[in-house]
Amino acid sequence: MAEERKLGISRENHTKSSSGEQKKGVPDLRTTIAGVEFKNPVMTASGTFGSGMEYGEFVDLNRLGAVVTKGVANVPWPGNPTPRVAEVYGGMLNAIGLQNPGIDVFMERDIPFLKQYDTKIIVNVCGKSVQDYIDVVERLSEEPAVALLEINVSCPNVKEGAIAFGQKAEALYNITSELKKHAKQPIMMKLSPNVTDITEMARAAEAAGADALSLINTITGMKIDIYKRKFVLANKTGGMSGPAIKPIAVRMVYQVAQAVKLPILGMGGIATAEDAIEFLMAGASAVSVGAMNFVNPYATVEVLEGIEAYMKKYQVEKLSDLIGVVE
Amino acid sequence: MKRKVTSKVISQKEISPAIFDLWLETDLAAEARAGQFIGVFPKDKSTLLPRPISICKVREDGKALRIVYRIAGQGTREFSGLREGDEVQIMGPLGNGFPAEAGLGKKVFLMGGGIGIPPMVELAKEIKKQSDDNTVIQSIMGYRDADTFLSEELGKYGEVFIATEDGSVGTKGNVMTAIREKGLEAEVIFACGPMPMLRAIKSYAQEKGIPAYISLEEHMACGVGACLGCVVKTREVDHHSHVNNARICTDGPVFEAGDVEI
Ligand SMILES: Cc1cc2nc3c(=O)[nH]c(=O)nc-3n(C[C@H](O)[C@H](O)[C@H](O)COP(=O)(O)OP(=O)(O)OC[C@H]3O[C@@H](n4cnc5c(N)ncnc54)[C@H](O)[C@@H]3O)c2cc1C
Numbered sequence: 001m002a003e004e005r006k007l008g009i010s011r012e013n014h015t016k017s018s019s020g021e022q023k024k025g026v027p028d029l030r031t032t033i034a035g036v037e038f039k040n041p042v043m044t045a046s047g048t049f050g051s052g053m054e055y056g057e058f059v060d061l062n063r064l065g066a067v068v069t070k071g072v073a074n075v076p077w078p079g080n081p082t083p084r085v086a087e088v089y090g091g092m093l094n095a096i097g098l099q100n101p102g103i104d105v106f107m108e109r110d111i112p113f114l115k116q117y118d119t120k121i122i123v124n125v126c127g128k129s130v131q132d133y134i135d136v137v138e139r140l141s142e143e144p145a146v147a148l149l150e151i152n153v154s155c156p157n158v159k160e161g162a163i164a165f166g167q168k169a170e171a172l173y174n175i176t177s178e179l180k181k182h183a184k185q186p187i188m189m190k191l192s193p194n195v196t197d198i199t200e201m202a203r204a205a206e207a208a209g210a211d212a213l214s215l216i217n218t219i220t221g222m223k224i225d226i227y228k229r230k231f232v233l234a235n236k237t238g239g240m241s242g243p244a245i246k247p248i249a250v251r252m253v254y255q256v257a258q259a260v261k262l263p264i265l266g267m268g269g270i271a272t273a274e275d276a277i278e279f280l281m282a283g284a285s286a287v288s289v290g291a292m293n294f295v296n297p298y299a300t301v302e303v304l305e306g307i308e309a310y311m312k313k314y315q316v317e318k319l320s321d322l323i324g325v326v327e
Numbered sequence: 328m329k330r331k332v333t334s335k336v337i338s339q340k341e342i343s344p345a346i347f348d349l350w351l352e353t354d355l356a357a358e359a360r361a362g363q364f365i366g367v368f369p370k371d372k373s374t375l376l377p378r379p380i381s382i383c384k385v386r387e388d389g390k391a392l393r394i395v396y397r398i399a400g401q402g403t404r405e406f407s408g409l410r411e412g413d414e415v416q417i418m419g420p421l422g423n424g425f426p427a428e429a430g431l432g433k434k435v436f437l438m439g440g441g442i443g444i445p446p447m448v449e450l451a452k453e454i455k456k457q458s459d460d461n462t463v464i465q466s467i468m469g470y471r472d473a474d475t476f477l478s479e480e481l482g483k484y485g486e487v488f489i490a491t492e493d494g495s496v497g498t499k500g501n502v503m504t505a506i507r508e509k510g511l512e513a514e515v516i517f518a519c520g521p522m523p524m525l526r527a528i529k530s531y532a533q534e535k536g537i538p539a540y541i542s543l544e545e546h547m548a549c550g551v552g553a554c555l556g557c558v559v560k561t562r563e564v565d566h567h568s569h570v571n572n573a574r575i576c577t578d579g580p581v582f583e584a585g586d587v588e589i
Pocket residue numbers: 086087364376377378379380381382394395396397398399400401402403404442445446543544545546547580
């Protein structure tokens with residue numbers, strides 16, 4: 001309760017601060033991505049938080065800047081065989097295979113659920129062809145409660161021999177410009193780290209009209225059970241996430257922030273407020289907590305409280321005073 | 328409500344080689360039931376994910392839980408070093424649990440294989456507590472060898488039949504060999520154990536036309552239904568996933584055998 005009140009004050013303060021009378025010592029946590037204002041920069045990473053229902057038992061969803069949902073496709077996807085997850089040193093591998101109930105169920109169940117809360121909704125979109133993505137984006141344009149679309153381009157492009165859309169600048173440019181034609185909400189392209197030069201991808205997305213970027217998605221990895229002489233994951237490879245990938249993610253956020261003007265939602269191994277602040281300083285306007293939700297189901301709110309405490313302690317008045325300040 | 332909490336070790340002992348019996352003081356116990364599990368967090372930061380371990384027993388006052396586990400890798404090895412008074416982070420109670428009420432007034436088989444035996448203790452206790460004169464509990468437990476951990480304790484709730492792979496105690500073979508050899512009959516089955524055993528139980532139950540509630544295992548990440556890491560194929564389209572996949576950590580771990588493709 002006391003914590004909610006704390007946030008209440010800072011929300012009140014937002015209105016004041018825009019008229020220039022910010023109360024001393026109450027940091028302004030608001031942040032903006034592609035014209036959408038969020039009450040704070042702490043979000044959830046797609047696929048690690050469902051549509052919020054499961055973690056609603058642990059955290060007050062009203063406190064989050066946004067809930068970023070699990071990837072949704074035009075039709076239900078069954079996903080990969082199990083085992084789908086494996087632990088690795090300081091993180092995990094996953095090969096869920098984008099199991100999702102399809103856009104119809106999502107619109108009927110998940111969106112109304114999230115609408116009950118005072119948080120923004122960002123929908124993560126996946127597909128196997130450009131048309132799949134267009135179908136989902138068009139359906140979502142009927143729903144004004146959806147603030148932003150995060151486009152997962154790490155899905156295999158079936159037409160291109162299953163190379164992910166996000167692994168070739170040209171394919172990324174094409175899908176971005178196509179989706180721009182159909183999307184009502186701003187689109188945020190979620191970049192894959194499994195590329196030679198992430199700035200090339202960022203520039204391609206920017207040139208095609210993307211409104212924002214989010215990064216990083218998981219880093220492709222593999223684990224072998226040496227006693228069984230078998231792959232641990234049924235899919236053989238899986239995406240690595242968790243604290244062990246954080247330095248790579250921070251580096252990529254920094255590089256992308258230097259290369260393009262688009263706002264960035266940063267993620268990759270965030271466990272604490274200190275981690276989140278690194279991403280902000282590297283150039284991210286907001287952050288997502290992913291795999292660490294599994295380890296600490298309260299992580300999102302703890303990160304938020306930690307950022308606020310840091311800002312108070314070091315007298316940072318507004319969040320934008322932290323974004324990209326590393327030198 | 329599921330919660331992640333700090334619990335305190337009351338006691339731990341090795342009851343069989345590499346099998347540990349750990350009592351934890353935690354108020355999560357008040358909400359826990361047979362067949363549910365907890366996520367136990369290793370302290371070592373390189374091993375992040377919660378280890379799913381079944382609830383073996385709930386203390387009557389609802390303030391302590393018991394788990395019995397085998398050292399299987401890094402996390403369980405760390406747990407085996409826990410001493411009285413140590414703190415350990417746990418999350419729970421997780422999963423649906425066994426429908427103990429389905430055993431009331433019936434002839435019940437509790438079937439456990441190896442490290443699938445621990446949840447049968449709390450289940451036996453729950454069925455026994457609510458039982459009437461018509462309830463008959465028969466425990467059929469499968470072990471590798473003469474280390475028949477928990478079998479004596481299960482004897483408090485009903486007759487126990489033991490099968491060992493090496494034939495050192497009871498029937499030589501597995502739990503299925505034991506029920507055939509002893510000519511045992513039941514109207515409902517509850518089971519937890521390795522997949523081949525669960526498959527055999529599923530086909531046995533179908534043959535007999537009786538329900539079998541089986542507890543499944545899968546590698547997990549979140550343990551709370553969010554990551555979709557732990558699915559099992561289902562016969563019907565699942566209400567949550569809208570594909571033929573249910574989440575073992577939340578829709579299970581206990582399923583009616585006919586509902587899942589194993
Ligand atoms: C619902 C459920 C209930 C369980 N109940 C018990 C119990 O009562 N007693 C008991 O001894 N064991 C139980 N297990 C198995 C137990 O979870 C694993 O033995 C344990 O996670 C191994 O962890 P580790 O760190 O020692 O092994 P490692 O091999 O080092 O673990 C690496 C990773 O793989 C996972 N993992 C490894 N083996 C399994 C497995 N068999 N099932 C699921 N995840 C696994 C670990 O959780 C961890 O994330 C249960 C499993 C499930 C799913």
